[in-house]
Amino acid sequence: MGFGISGIAKTVPFFKMQGCGNDFVLIDNRVARLPVAAMSGWAQAVCRKAFGVGADGLVFLDDAPAGATADYIWHFYNADGSRAEMCGNGARCAARLAFLIGLAPAVHVLGTDAGDIAAEVFAGTSQVRVRLTMPKGLLLGMEVEVSGMTVPFHFVDTGVPHAVVIREDLADLDVAGLGRAMRYHEEFAPAGTNVNFITVENHGRIRLRTYERGVEAETYACGTGAVASAVVAGALGLVGGEVEVVTTGGEVLGVSVGEGAPYLRGAAELIFWGDMDPASMGLSRD
Template sequence: MDLEAVCGPSVPFFKMQGCGNDFVCVDNRELGYDPEAMPDIVVPVCRKAFGVGADGMIFLDHAPEGAGLAYIWHFFNADGSRAEMCGNGSRCAARLAWMLGIAPASHVFGTDAGPIEAAVDPDSNLVTVRLTSPKDLRLNIDMEMEVEGRHHQMTLHSVNTGVPHAVAFVDNLETVDVWQLGRTVRHHEFFNPAGTNMNFVAVTGKGQLSLRTYERGVEDETYACGTGAVASAVIAKELGLTGEETAITTTGGEELGVILRDGKTYLRGAAELVFRGGFYPQSLGIES
């Protein structure tokens, strides 16, 4: 059977995951999708069960001439919202770009948050990215909220590590209602109009944290969040709970390394190509 005669032309994609954060990636240099049209592609493709299913979608594209960048990306959350930055997504994009020959192992690419330096280890699945410097640090925010009709009070901290993050330290991660509390903080008026991601963190040892994250744009708990890991490490260091290097265990059981040294911020962890394929826009209700 001629599949294209039945389903229409397919669009090649690569499925990447970084510590459980999964992304549909496409090489847009030849496809030439207009960024304005990308949200209409992202939502049906990222939809679980009915599409490929992912936390977000990455379009690799040509960098402007003379920009000094190997490429740029267009990054979208699963709900179609464009995000300035994604730590795990940046590691996935960098490794895929190296695998496809778009960029050398060490390169710089463009994001809405600014240029990102990436170093792909050719002999393993590890990728290190230097993220933009954290900003808008606020400590010890006393937050009051209503959760399912009950009054709740929390002490939060916040910082922007490419995207906004709130952080709360807890004694027991297993008992935290990440979905209810995370959703409430994410939409709290204090963080209007953009909202925030919400991280719940436990100190598990010297230089060690465990993390659960409710992600804005995914609107649910995810297996990992790179910028959330960095935000948690930044605030833990500010509070004297950790030092320059922090090992962070994510919900998916993977480990991310955060290094904060000499005013520079690095995120290190695994990035894997899980599979490649082609999706059919016609079947997903996407107009050509």
Template sequence: MNRNMNAVPIHKMQGCGNDFVFIDNRKLALPVSAMADWAKKVCRRAFGVGADGLVFLEEAPDASVDYRWHFYNADGSRAEMCGNASRCAGLLAVKLGFAGPVHTFGSDAGPIRAEVDVENCEVKVQLTPPKGLELNKSVDMPGLEGTIHFVNTGVPHAVYIHDDAAGLNVKTLGAHVRYHAAFAPAGTNANFVTVLDRNNIHLRTYERGVEDETYACGTGAAAGVVVTNALGLTESSVNVRSSGGEILGISIENGCVHLKGKALNVYSGEMYLEALGLTLP
């Protein structure tokens, strides 16, 4: 890329309504020190491209993975992992020549294995093993009774089970849980789950870093299934209906959690750095 140009190629991707901007960083070579500022400006709705997160793909640091990513939330915070973005990354990586249909990429949470069906735009990823499972934590919830459960499925997730998740004020309740002292200092994502039957749940997620409810959350869907399965409420293979109405398939296989669903390249084009108040170092 000509570094005198003020236009940078981008790829807008979405998975179940979670939208992301991807940048191929092989030629751009943007340093990590500048990425958080780029995320805040690129992801800003109306004034930027608009997205839940910004992802940079680049060459692998060693032979253990095919490539690596740098993932940033819309507020500029760096996240260890994002399930729906990982599916988008898998599809785009094949299209851009980073790797073949079955590959592994490096994330801050660890290596992520992806199986890509390019023709049908469907991707299955094996998330990092869930850790830190805590059931029935005593955390106050304004106006609600019961307990909260917790698990890290690449990033931290609190899970609250309710008969009518659709009727809850997720933005208010989610913010309360996200910043609760019980999850300090890192905070947590907050998920609200209704168990429909043993193979189906409805999930709504307030995402840390976005600071609002999103249409879907892959690691949140994984957390919802890990928790409900541990409580004996669901089987190990579950369809998760997201806020956006899409279905994510979650399966627990030999202690590992797999996430499967559609990933779509909405458009590819160029963004003009001057319009966003950005420059190349």
């Protein structure tokens, strides 16, 4: 007997996107109508590699509530099911998809837990620019004891917390080990922190490797981490206001840091779309 995809009941449409190697599953929640209480469990199952779609995070796009200043809102969850206030690469992917599916115009505002994010989608390309929230809590010249050594670091919140460690070379660095040790250190309790390791190549270029909280691993890129790295390097006089940040995946993010909120620009690629069967991952809509 033949097998027809039309015979599968209760599937949910989804989109798979990536921004500089940071990959996400996105769901139009105007269609899925999933309650917020179920979203964390969905993130853990859907983002699980081999057994789910596989991704660094799950994004639900939804109508903005009455009276909101945003064109639409998102519910953003890391792969471990934790809800995140902000994600720079995720925001660029969300903005491009919102434009492609007619949820928002090319220039619009995305509502996040960290506040409203202005976005501009460059039609006919995969490029998206977002204006992040103002950095806060900048601390320079800090130290932390981890893994039997003293690690100098700097700190700033660019929507989510980021520690920034400046090194001469990143090639042989144990990002997973050192990043995990710092991420869970009591210095950053209770929320923990993302950890960025950077090399400043010149006044306009940084190389970056990031251990991401919530993903609990090194990722190919981190948008808020790229901005945090540029903010810290700028505060130390190592770079100017326009910075190219080269990620682990080899992609380049453009960061503009001036008097106001920083801007992040880069590609947001729509890789594929389809229908998932929640029941096959043990999920329900309750």
